[in-house]
Amino acid sequence: MTDSPELLTVVYQFTGGLDREAAIYRQLLASSLRHEDEFELKPVESDLSTSDIIELLSKIDSKYVVFVQDSHLLGPNYLGAMLDYLQRRNVYIAEPFMFTGAIPKKVAETKTTQDYFFKRDTDIYGAVYHTRRLREFFEAVNNIDRSSVYVSYRLYWNIQNIAPLPVGYSVSTNTKAAIGHILDASATRLFPLIKSSSLELRIYIIRSLAHYLRGLRSTGRSSISARHISELTTMFSLEQLIRLVKPLQPFEAAWIESFIVPKDIGFLYKNLTSVDAYLVFEEAIKEREDSVLLYTIKFSDRSTFISKVYRPTSLRQSNNDPSVYDHYSKKITPESVLIFFDRPMQADDNAEYLYEYFVANYPEYKNSYFALNPKSEDWSRLEQKGFNLIPIFTTEFYEMFLESDLVVSSQIYNLQYQGKNLGNSRFVYLQHGVQLNDMSDWVNSKFFDVFVATGKPEEEYLAKYAPYETLNSGLPRLESLIRKSTNQKQLLFLPTWRFNLNNSSTENFIRSEYFQAINGPLTNKELLEHLEANNATLQVKLHPNVAVRSSLFSFSERVIKTEASYRDAITMSDFVFTDYSSAVLDASFIGIPIAYYPWDIKTFFKEQPYESRLDYKEQGLGPVFDSEDEIVQHIISFEYEKYNDEFDERKRIFFEGVDPKRINAKIVDKMLGL
Structure with a gap:
């Protein structure tokens, strides 16, 4: 082993304990056999912020550094190709082809079109940085979010175009487009205002801006100024790129437009039959009819109020544009498709x-x-x-x-x-x-x-x-739900899924609280004896994301992994319980008793992009049990069979306004009148 600094440091970010059997970790270790004198693997347990990265850089001696996350995917020759490339030249940055899903077999044939740039994740992960240049960059620019480092680094060093190496890196998901990105509290700007004519960088900037605004809808508060957003849209001529945002993030597209050319009437968002919905962005709320306030957003320098305003279709400006076809111009008739x-x-x-x-x-x-x-x-x-x-x-x-x-x-x-x-x-x-x-x-x-x-x-x-x-x-399916009698008593368990386990190794999955909480009742001695004594079965309908791991669970003669549809599994059951699945409401609707077993309710919503509207203990349509022992005792005591007027009243309130015999008719009346 040489005493000289390694060529490359791989900062391996993990959460929830180092999973040494994870595919990406084993892949990095395997690479060390061939390249052990050239790179160092540095595991770090944290969600890296900009300040964390700056501190890490002060402790890294290698010429280059790359940041990798345990939930991501590496192409088979990722590390080897990077090291071979770096040995032969000095570069500011080297990067693979980036994907948000599976890495294609023929990575080198990927076309770097505008669509590729817009879909490419631009967080710090996957690209290899010159360590000293990255330190110098942070000395000049340190008030940005981690997700902005890659683009800002390229802006600072005027790196307008990069030819990716013929290997792949994938972040495995495109959830940022759906839930947005929440910035570090210390970030006071998205990007440095360093002008660039690079189309690639401008696409990355509008993509990041859209994700930031989507996240801002969730938090309602930002340390970024509205003025800074306006300056970005002007400097990088983002009005020319709005069309890229509109298909998947139309709300954010309208918001970005409001920074470019504000409109008193707002931005047409959704055509309707007799009225249209507009999004209005303003610094003070105006009283108006047919309006709902959606958000109050507090930037560092001002507040923005976002409302949905309904206006007659006659005011639609496109009515006078012959190039725009009105898809509402034809009424729905028996000849309609x-x-x-x-x-x-x-x-x-x-x-x-x-x-x-x-x-x-x-x-x-x-x-x-x-x-x-x-x-x-x-x-x-x-x-x-x-x-x-x-x-x-x-x-x-x-x-x-x-x-x-x-x-x-x-x-x-x-x-x-x-x-x-x-x-x-x-x-x-x-x-x-x-x-x-x-x-x-x-x-x-x-x-x-x-x-x-x-x-x-x-x-x-x-x-x-x-x-x-x-x-x-x-829901239409509720109208045709009918309880079905079976030859033996049947219980049903409907566990949902935890996204943080998507890429876990088998060993890590078995150690998880999720597996233990589900497998516990399946192997509970008291419950198994109860099922045997009463000629009953516990049917388990696993979430589709868990199906590939079904062999890990302890199914038996009395505890069965059901392949029945949700509908059949529910209607043939005498009792249904879940952690969080709304499917149990189908059971309650037709009089099947239900219960909740949310073993991780104190932490579950911290890892989700949403919060629960329902207080299960105060509003749930069945009792709530936090532990395996409690749910098992509820079953073996036949407590679920006893009538409970409190849950019956909650059910009445929950389903108020739903006529079980006219669900479909009510929907059809509405849709044919559009």
Whole structure:
């Protein structure tokens, strides 16, 4: 081993304990066999901030440094290619091709188009920095967030273009587009105001700005000034790049536009039938009719009030533009094309049940289609039921979408084709479940003409953000739910998922509180004896993300991993319990007793991009148990079979306004009137 400094230091960031069996960690260790004299692996347990990075750099002697996170993915030759490249030259920065999903097999064939740049994660991870140059950069620029370091470093050293090395690095997810990014409290600007004509860097800047604004909707407060945002939009001519933001982050696109060219009338956000929804950004709230205040945002130098304002469609400026087609100009008639769908690979949700009701009761609408992937296990089943099927997300599907007068779905996807999208056409959102958590930021980001609610509490919550669009009808699948009798008593456990375990090794997964809390009841001696004595079974419906690890759980003759659909599993059960799944509400709706087993409720929502709206102990439709012993005692004592007037009253309040026999009829009346 040489005494000279290594060529490269790999700062390996991990959380929740070092998982030495994680694939990325083992991959880095394996590389040390070939390159042990050239790089040092430095594990760090923390969520790195800018100040953490500056402190780390003072302790690193290597010529280059790279930051890697345990939840990310490395291409097979990532480290070898980087070291070979760095040995032959002096560079300010070297980087791989960056991805937000799987790393393609032919990485070198990746085209660095504008779309690639906009999707590329620009956090500090994956790129190799010249250590001394990075220290010098921080001496000049140290009041930025960690996520801004990569772009700011390139701005500072005038590195306008980089040819990526033919290896891949993936952050595995694109959640920033959905939930945004929350800056370090010490950050006082997003980027240094150093002018650059590089299209690549300007795309990165508007991408980061959109993620910052999305995160700001969650926090409501920023140490960044609104003036700084305005200066960024001007200096980097971001008005030319708004089109990149609009497809996935239309709310943030309108917000960025408000910094460039403020409009008193606001920005048209969603076309509706008789009125349109506008987003208005202003420094003082104005009293007006048909308006809801969505956010109060406090920048370091001023406040911004964001409202949704409903105005008559006659005021729509595009009415006089012959190049803009009005997709509401045709009324919905029996000749209209209507498209229904659930998930691409799975039906058996609210769209399927509403479609079945619709074609049975409105046979004159002969151009009603249900979209699904032909490879789905549900395709042949629906074919046998006589569904008019079309392959989802194909050219045929998009051509039909362009022709359609209405889309109805239990999921929201970014449908766009030849200028048509869900923002300028009719869309009925049926939901998959009930909004038990505060998803208001997500709701405000989506386009819909109708948003189906289940019960008065959810209706009142949604009406704060979408008063015209909210419909309290209940979910279509609820209307056809019927309890089924079985030959033996059947209990059902519906655990949800924890995102922080996505890339855990098997050993780390087994050690996790999540695995222990689920497997505990499955192996509980008292519960197993109870099941045997009463000829009962405990059915366990694992979340799809856990299915690949199902062999790790202790299933047995009495504890069974069910392959039944959620619908069948629930309707055949005598008792259903979960940690947080809203699916238990289906059981409660048809009189099946439920309970909650949220073993990690004190920490669960700290790792989620949302907070619970429901106080399970005060508003839940069943009792709450924090421990394995408590839920087991509730079962073996048959306590769940006893009538409880408190839970019955909570159920009445929760489902108030839902007519079990007219759920589908109420939705159809609304959608045909759009």
